[in-house]
Amino acid sequence: MDSYNSVTIDVNDHVAVVTLIGPGKGNAMGPDFWRELPEVFEALDADPQVRAIVLTGSGKNFSYGLDLPAMAGTLAPVLAEGAQAKPRMEFLATIKQMQKATNAVADSRTPVIAAVSGWCIGGALDLIASADIRYASADAKFSIREVKLAIVADMGSLARLPYIIGDGHLRELALTGKDIDAARAEKIGLVNDVYDDQQACLDAALATAAEIAANPPLTVRGVMDVLDEQRAADVAANLRYVAAWNAAFLPAKDLGEGIAAIFAKRPPNFTGD
Template structure:
C-alpha cells in the first residue's frame, strides 16, 4: 500500500487507517510505549471497526502495529484510574458495577474486530503481550515476523485475562496450550507460536510479514464480498454463543474477585519499577 494509492483517516489518536484497493490497514500507534492500550485505544477501537464494517469499499482489513512491536498490551499506568474506585471501596456495589461496565466496554472493542464482516489479517512483529494477544485472537488470520514474541501475561499482574483470549484461543491453539500460557505467563517465540497454531505462518521481518498480510487481504478482497461475509458468519456461528458466555462470565468474575491486595501490589510495582510481591490477599 503506497502513499499515492492509499487514502488515510486522520481523526484517530491511537490508530492510523489507510484504505486502498478494497483493503484497509489499521495500525496501532500508541500513544503509550510499544503501542500500549490506553484510554484512546479502548475508546476508538470499536468505532474504527464499525466504520470499516459499514464501508462498502472495504473488503478486508490488515491489522498491524507501528514501530518495533505489535503491542505491549494494556497500558496499566494509563488505565489504573479505572481500577482505583473498586480497589479503594471493595465492599460497595456501586464501584463494582462501574468496573463491570468498564470491562464490558473494553470487551466491545475486541468484539468489534471479531464481529467485523470484513476478514481481518493480523501482521505481528516484536512483542505481542496480554491485550495484544486478546486482539489478535479476534483476527481471522495471524502472521508473525521471526522476531515476534507472545505472552498471556495478565497472571503476572494479578489479573484474569478478560478481553477474549480465554474465549477465543481454545478454538485456535487448544485447551492445553492455552492453560500453559495463561497459568505461567511465559513468553513464547514465533516458532513456538506457529507450532501450536497461534499464527498461520512466520516471515523474515516486519516488512515481510506486513507484505504477506496485504497479499492475503488482497486475495480475500478479490473474492465475492457477500460470500466472504457468509463464510465468516457460518464459521463464527457455532462458537459465538460460547464466546459471548465466556466474556459475560469473566466480566462478572473480575468485577467480584479481581480487586485484591495483589492487584494493588502489581500496579504499585509497575509505578515503582520493581518486581511485585504477591501474597494471595
C-alpha cells in the same frame, strides 16, 4: 474517515490497513484505544469498498498491551480499600465497554489479518485472538501476561484461543504468563506463518488481504457468518462470565501488589489476599 488518536487507517484497492499508534509507549492500549476501536471497525465493516482489513502496529512492536499509567484512573475506585457494590458495578460496566473493542474486531464480517512484530502482550494478544488470520515476523514475542499482574484476562483471549491453539496450550500460557517466541507461536497454531522480518510479515498480510478482496464479497461474508456461528454463543457467555468474575474478585491486595511491582520494576510478592 475521522482521524484517531490510537490508530491510523489507510485504504487502497479494497484493503484497509489499521495501524496501532498508541499514544502509549509500544502502542500501549489506553482510553483512546478502547473508545475508538469499536467505531473504527464498525465503520470499516460497513464500508462496501473495504473487503479485507490488515491490523498491525507502528514502530518495532505490535503492542505492549494495557497502558497501565493511562488506565490507572479506571482501576483506582475498585482498588480502594473496602470497595463496595457501587465501584464494583461500575467496574463491571467498564470491562464490558472495553470488551467492545476486541468484539468489534471479532464480529467484523470483513476478514481481519493481524501482522505481528515485536511484543504482543496481554490485551494485544486478546486483540489478535479476535482476528481471523495471524502472521508474525521472526522477532515477535507473545504473552498472556495478566496472571503476573493478578488479573484474569478478560478481553477475549481465554474465550477465543481454545478455538485457535487448543486447551492445553492456552492453559500453559494463561497460568504461567510466560513469553513465547514466533517459532513456538507457529508450532501451537497461534500464528499461521512466520516471516523473516517486519516488512515481509506485513507484505504477506497485504497479499492475503488482496487475495480475499478479489473474491465475491457476499460469499466471503457468508463464510465468515457460518464459521463464527459455531462458537459465537460460547465466546459471548465466556466474556460475560469473566467480566462478572473480575468485577467481584479483582479488587484484591494482590492486584495492587502486581501493579506496584510493575512500576517499581521488582518481583511481586503475592499473598492470595
